[in-house]
Amino acid sequence: MTTHTYLAIAMIALVTALLRFLPALLFSRMERTPRFVIRLGQDLPKAALGMLVVYCLKDLDFTSLQGYLPATVACVLAVFSYATKKSSLFSVLLSTIAYMLIMNLFF
Amino acid sequence: MNTLKDKATFKQAFIDTLPVMSGYLIMGAGFGMVMNSYGYPPYLSTLMAVCIYAGAMQYVGANLLFTGVSLFSVALTTFIVNARHIFYGLTMLEQYKKAGKEKPYLYFGLTDETYTLLSRPLSVKNKRAYRFYVTILNHSYWIAGCTLGALLGSAFPQVRGADFALTALFVVALVQSLEFHKRNDLPALIGAGATLLSLLIFGKDNFLLPAMGVIVALLLLLPEKEAKA
Numbered sequence: 001m002t003t004h005t006y007l008a009i010a011m012i013a014l015v016t017a018l019l020r021f022l023p024a025l026l027f028s029r030m031e032r033t034p035r036f037v038i039r040l041g042q043d044l045p046k047a048a049l050g051m052l053v054v055y056c057l058k059d060l061d062f063t064s065l066q067g068y069l070p071a072t073v074a075c076v077l078a079v080f081s082y083a084t085k086k087s088s089l090f091s092v093l094l095s096t097i098a099y100m101l102i103m104n105l106f107f
Numbered sequence: 108m109n110t111l112k113d114k115a116t117f118k119q120a121f122i123d124t125l126p127v128m129s130g131y132l133i134m135g136a137g138f139g140m141v142m143n144s145y146g147y148p149p150y151l152s153t154l155m156a157v158c159i160y161a162g163a164m165q166y167v168g169a170n171l172l173f174t175g176v177s178l179f180s181v182a183l184t185t186f187i188v189n190a191r192h193i194f195y196g197l198t199m200l201e202q203y204k205k206a207g208k209e210k211p212y213l214y215f216g217l218t219d220e221t222y223t224l225l226s227r228p229l230s231v232k233n234k235r236a237y238r239f240y241v242t243i244l245n246h247s248y249w250i251a252g253c254t255l256g257a258l259l260g261s262a263f264p265q266v267r268g269a270d271f272a273l274t275a276l277f278v279v280a281l282v283q284s285l286e287f288h289k290r291n292d293l294p295a296l297i298g299a300g301a302t303l304l305s306l307l308i309f310g311k312d313n314f315l316l317p318a319m320g321v322i323v324a325l326l327l328l329l330p331e332k333e334a335k336a
Contacts (some may be wrong), residue, residue, distance in 0.1 A: 005151070005172050008181045012168045013158040015185035020217045023196035025205070033200060036327060038286040043294040043326045044198045045226040049281040050193040050298025051191065051318060052219055058311055074271060078278045088283060092126040099128070099275075100268035 066107040074099035111209065114235040120240035127220045128248045130273035131162075135252020137270075140237035141331045142256075149257035156253035158311040161218065162245060164188045165253070190316055202238070209239045218249075220273060223259050223280045290332060292326045297325045 027033050033041075057075075061067025078095035084087065135156065142152045155165055167188055171181050195217040202225070203213055220259075224241050231237045256263050281299075285292050305318035 004175060005147075007178055008172050009151075009155055009159065009168070011178050011181045012155075012161075012164060012171075012185045015182050016159055016161050016164060016189050017215055019186070019189050019192040020196050021211075021214050022193055022213055023200055024172065027200060028204070037197065039202065039331070040323065040326055041198045041200055042332070043329065044194050044293040044322075046281075046292070047282050047298030047322050047326060048191070048194045048226070049223065049277060049284055050300070051302045051315075051322065052277045053274075053281050054224070054299050054302040054306060055315070056190075056277055058306055058314075061290075064238045070268070071271070071274070072220045073276065075278050078275050079282050080323070082279050082282050082287065088276075088279045089125060092272055095275045095278075096126070096269065098271045099271040100266060103268040104266075 015052060070099050070102040070107070075101075110209075111236050111239055112231070113233045116231055116233045116236045117240050120237055120244055121233055122222055122246045124241055124248070126276045127224070128222060128243050128271045129244060130270050130276070131245065131248035132219070132252040132255070133266070133270040134162055134273070135249050135254075136256030136259075136265075138162075139170065139253045139256020139258070140170050140263065141166065142253075143260045145169060147172070147257075149254060152253045152257035153250060156250040158217065161189055161192075162249075174211075181289050187316060191219075192217060194319070195219075195226075198222070198226050202234075206235060206238070213238060213242055219247065220276060221245050223277060227280060227284060290330070293329060294326060298322055301325065316319055 023037070057071060060071055064066055074095040077098050078091045082091040082092050085091065138156075139149070139152045142155075143149070155168065159168065161166055164185060167184060168181075171184060196214055199217065199222070200214070203210055206213055221242050225238055229237060281295060283305075284295060301321040302314065302318040305314040305321065308314075309317055
């Protein structure tokens with residue numbers, strides 16, 4: 001382990017933390033949070049979820065069945081089971097188990 | 108109802124974080140094994156899990172450490188990979204305002220998964236304790252995963268596909284957030300649409316920053332919500 005290893009780890013930790021703290025550092029001292037920040041705060045959660053779902057599925061590979069079928073089936077299952085049962089834990093468990101079964105039994 | 112010691116709330120937080128536990132143990136163990144294969148001692152995996160606490164970035168980071176690139180490249184890569192975390196702090200500003208001494212830790216612990224669990228409307232009474240518990244539980248799953256993976260190496264039981272729990276968590280949270288109201292659901296569409304478009308144009312490695320720019324610009328152009336949603 002060289003000093004460089006530790007410095008690099010410290011750098012990754014520092015930049016990551018800075019990104020998470022940045023909005024608080026910029027806006028929490030203000031008496032009133034600016035209007036556009038509040039608006040973003042309201043709309044961003046949904047936009048971020050849309051972004052994260054695409055981000056998670058970015059490695060789908062449409063050139064092989066294994067590359068997209070298990071994830072597609074599991075996602076559809078997650079959506080429909082949530083729409084009918086309204087329990088997020090149930091839907092996450094069900095779709096994850098389905099994904100694992102398809103992956104391990106068929107591919 | 109504003110104390111950080113609250114058993115009932117802890118139980119609720121534990122149940123809600125179960126999908127994260129499954130995902131973090133598997134993903135963390137994967138990271139520990141990568142570090143192991145590079146010949147790094149287990150304590151380094153634990154150290155990174157404790158003080159960096161960012162999934163994708165730790166995987167990238169392991170590689171950066173190994174290849175020994177300059178600190179500037181390390182900083183720039185971290186910025187690009189983790190820039191989306193700015194969103195999270197921005198969303199939580201109002202909710203975290205009332206937090207006490209745990210506030211810095213709450214911001215530190217804003218991963219994709221913690222954010223997903225905490226940015227939705229909370230039904231628990233003691234929201235302060237709930238936010239703290241969810242953050243610290245998720246962090247401990249991650250530390251446990253990274254450490255176990257590094258210690259056990261390839262002996263860690265690898266169940267293929269268990270990490271899909273994280274994708275499922277985001278998909279379900281997205282569906283849960285829909286209100287079937289044009290104005291209120293538009294942000295979700297903008298988020299997914301802009302990211303997909305950016306992915307198609309810029310490719311897997313550079314699509315998040317342009318996507319974020321477009322998302323923020325479009326959200327600011329949206330008309331204000333009528334009354335309170």
